[in-house]
Amino acid sequence: MAAIEDLVTDLERSYRELRDRMSDPGVYNDHREAAEVGRRLKELEEPHRLAQEWMQARTDLEEARADGDLKELVPELEARVAELEPPLRDALVPADPDDDKDAIVEIRQGVGGDEAALWAGDLHRMLTRYADRRGLKVEELGASPSDGGGYKEVTFAVKGPRAFGTFKWEGGTHRVQRVPETESQGRIHTSTATVAVMPEAEDIDADIRDEDLKIDVYRSTGPGGQSVNTTDSAVRVTHLPTGLVVAMQDEKSQLQNKQKALRVLRARLYELERAKQQAELDATRRSQIGSGERAEKIRTYNFPESRVTDHRIKLTVHQLDRVLEGGLDEFTEGLDAEDRRRALA
Numbered sequence: 001m002a003a004i005e006d007l008v009t010d011l012e013r014s015y016r017e018l019r020d021r022m023s024d025p026g027v028y029n030d031h032r033e034a035a036e037v038g039r040r041l042k043e044l045e046e047p048h049r050l051a052q053e054w055m056q057a058r059t060d061l062e063e064a065r066a067d068g069d070l071k072e073l074v075p076e077l078e079a080r081v082a083e084l085e086p087p088l089r090d091a092l093v094p095a096d097p098d099d100d101k102d103a104i105v106e107i108r109q110g111v112g113g114d115e116a117a118l119w120a121g122d123l124h125r126m127l128t129r130y131a132d133r134r135g136l137k138v139e140e141l142g143a144s145p146s147d148g149g150g151y152k153e154v155t156f157a158v159k160g161p162r163a164f165g166t167f168k169w170e171g172g173t174h175r176v177q178r179v180p181e182t183e184s185q186g187r188i189h190t191s192t193a194t195v196a197v198m199p200e201a202e203d204i205d206a207d208i209r210d211e212d213l214k215i216d217v218y219r220s221t222g223p224g225g226q227s228v229n230t231t232d233s234a235v236r237v238t239h240l241p242t243g244l245v246v247a248m249q250d251e252k253s254q255l256q257n258k259q260k261a262l263r264v265l266r267a268r269l270y271e272l273e274r275a276k277q278q279a280e281l282d283a284t285r286r287s288q289i290g291s292g293e294r295a296e297k298i299r300t301y302n303f304p305e306s307r308v309t310d311h312r313i314k315l316t317v318h319q320l321d322r323v324l325e326g327g328l329d330e331f332t333e334g335l336d337a338e339d340r341r342r343a344l345a
Contacts, residue, residue, distance in 0.1 A: 004054075004085060004088065004089060004092075007089075007092045007344070008051045008054070008055065008088075008092075011044065011047055011048060011051055011092060012048075012051065014044060015041075015044050015048050018037055018040055018041045018044065019041070021037050022034070022037055022038065022041060039097070043094075043095055046091055047088070047091035047092050050084065050087060050088045050091050051088060051092075053084060054081065054084045054085065054088050057077060057080045057081045057084060058081055060073075060077050061074065061077040061078060061080075061081055064077055089340075089344055090340060092344065093339075093340045093343045093344060094343070096165065098164050098165075098199040098274070099162055099164055099165030099168075100161065100162055100164070100165065101163065101164045101199040101200055101201075102157055102158060102159045102160070102163045102164065102199070102200040103157065103158040103163045103164040103166075103167045103168070103197055103198065103199060103200060104141070104155065104156075104157050104158075104197075104198045104199075104200050104263070104264055104267040105127060105155065105156055105157070105158060105167060105170070105195065105196070105197050105198075106153065106154075106155045106195070106196040106198075106264075107120050107123050107124050107127075107151065107153065107154050107155075107193055107194070107195050108120065108152070108153045108193060108194050108196075109146065109150065109151065109152050109153070109193055110173060110191065110192030110193050110194050111190075111191060111192045112189065112190070112191025112192060113148075113191075114146065114147075114148035114149070114150070114180075114182075115180045115189055115191045116150075116191040116192060116193055117146035117148060117149065117150035117151055117152055118146075118148070118149050118150035118180075119150065119174075119176045119191050119192070119193045120146075120150050120151045120152070120153075120154065120193040121149065121150035121151050121154075122150075122176075122324065123174055123193050123195065124151060124154050124156075125324070126323070126324050126325070126326055126328075127167070127170060127195075127326075128156065128326075129325055129326030130167075130326035130327075130328045131158050131160075131163075131167075131326075132326065133326045133327075133329075134160075134166055135160060136158050136159060136160035136161075136163050136166070137158070137159045137160055138156055138157070138158055138159075139156060139157040139159060140154075140155075140156045140250070141155040141156055141157055141248070141250075141260050141263070141264060142154070142155045142247075142248045142249065142250045142260060142264075143155070143250065155264060157200060157263075164197070164198075164199040164200075166332060167197045168197050169298075169331065169332055169335040169336075170195050170197055170298075170328075171195055171196055171197040171298075172194070172195060172297065172298030172299070173192050173193075173194050173195075173297045173298060174192065174193050174194070174195060174298065174299050174301065175190060175191070175192050175297055175299070175300045175301070176190070176191050176192070176193075176300075176301045176303070177189075177190050177300065177301070177302045177303065177304070178301075178302075178303035178304070179303070179304070188304060192297075196271075198267040198268060198270065198271040199267065199270060199271070199274070200263065200266075200267050201266040201267050201269070201270035208239070208262065208265065208266060208269070212239055212240050212241050213237055213238065213239060213240070214237075214238040214240055215235060215236070215237055215238075215258065216235070216236040216238075217232040217233070217234065217235055217236075217254055218232055218234050218236065219232055219233070219234060220233060220234040220249035220250075221234075221249070232254065233249070233251070233252055233253060233254045233257060234247065234248070234249035234254075234257060235247065235248055235249070235254060235257040235258045235261050236261075237258065237261040237262060237265055239265055239269065242269065242272065244265060244268050244269065246261040246262075246264045246265045246268070247261065248260045248261040248264075297311060298310065298311060298312055299311065299331075301320060301323070301324075302320070303320065305318070306318055306319065306320040306321070307320065308320055308323045310331050310334070310335070312335065312338070313331075313334045313335060313338050315330070315331065315334050317330060
C-alpha cells in the first residue's frame with residue numbers, strides 16, 4: 001500500500017496547483033475550465049483539511065518525543081496520529097465524478113431460455129426494491145416481456161443522490177442455480193441474466209449529432225408479436241458511427257419513445273468513452289476488482305442452499321430471500337471498501 005506520507009505530498013502539490021490555476025486569468029475567463037477546477041478544488045478541501053491536521057499531530061508528536069518535559073504527551077499524540085490515518089486514507093481516494101449522476105440500468109436474459117427471462121424479472125424486482133430502500137426513485141424506460149413470463153430485456157433509470165455510485169457494482173452477469181417450476185425431475189438448472197449500469201449522461205457529456213442518427217418508426221408489438229398500436233409509435237434509433245441501436249415502444253407517442261431512446265443511447269455512448277478511458281488509465285486496478293462488463297460473472301444466487309456469493313470480493317451470505325428483497329447494502333459496502341483499498345495500493 002502506498003505510504004501515507006507520499007499520498008499527502010501528492011495531495012499538497014495538487015491542491016497548490018489547483019489554487020494557482022484558479023487565480024490564472026486564462027482559467028478564470030474560461031467558464032467550463034473554471035467550473036472543472038473549482039469542482040476539483042472543492043473535492044480536495046476535506047482531504048486537505050485532514051492532511052493539515054495529521055501533519056500538525058505528527059509535528060507535535062516529534063516535538064514531544066524530543067523534549068523530555070513533554071514525554072507524558074507522547075501516548076496521547078501517538079493515539080491521535082493513529083486515529084487520523086484511516087479517515088485521511090479514505091479521503092485521499094479520488095472520487096469518481098460520475099458517482100453522483102443518475103443511473104440507467106439495462107437487464108437482459110442470458111443463457112437458459114424461459115428460466116433466464118424469469119430470472120431477469122427477479123433481478124428487476126430486486127434492483128428496484130434496492131433503489132426504494134436507498135430512497136432513490138425508479139423510472140421505467142422500456143421493456144420487452146417474454147412469452148413465458150419475465151423479460152427478454154428491461155431498462156429503467158435510477159434517480160437520486162449517488163444513484164450511479166450505489167448501483168455501479170451491479171453491472172455484470174448474475175448467475176442463478178435453482179429448480180425451475182417446469183422441471184418435473186427436481187434437477188437444478190443454471191441460468192444467467194446480464195446487467196449493464198451506466199451513468200445518465202448530460203448533453204455535454206455525450207454530444208449526439210443528428211447526422212449520425214438513423215431513426216426508424218414502426219408499430220409496437222407485445223408478447224407473441226401481436227400488434228399493440230395501430231400507429232407507428234415505436235422508435236428505433238441507430239447511432240451510425242458506433243452501430244449502437246436502441247428501440248423504445250412503451251409510450252403511445254413517437255416523440256416520447258424517441259426521447260427515451262436518446263437518453264439510453266447517450267448513456268451507452270458515455271459509458272463507451274468511460275470504459276475506453278478506464279482501460280487506458282487503470283487496466284491493472286480494473287482487472288483486480290472486476291470491470292463490471294457484461295460477460296463477467298459477478299454473483300451467484302443458489303436457491304437450494306439460500307446462498308449468494310459475490311465472486312469479486314469472495315463474500316458469501318446465506319440470506320437469499322433478504323437479498324432478493326433488495327438487501328444489497330452488504331455487497332455495495334464491501335465492493336466500495338475493496339475499490340478504495342485498490343485505489344490506495
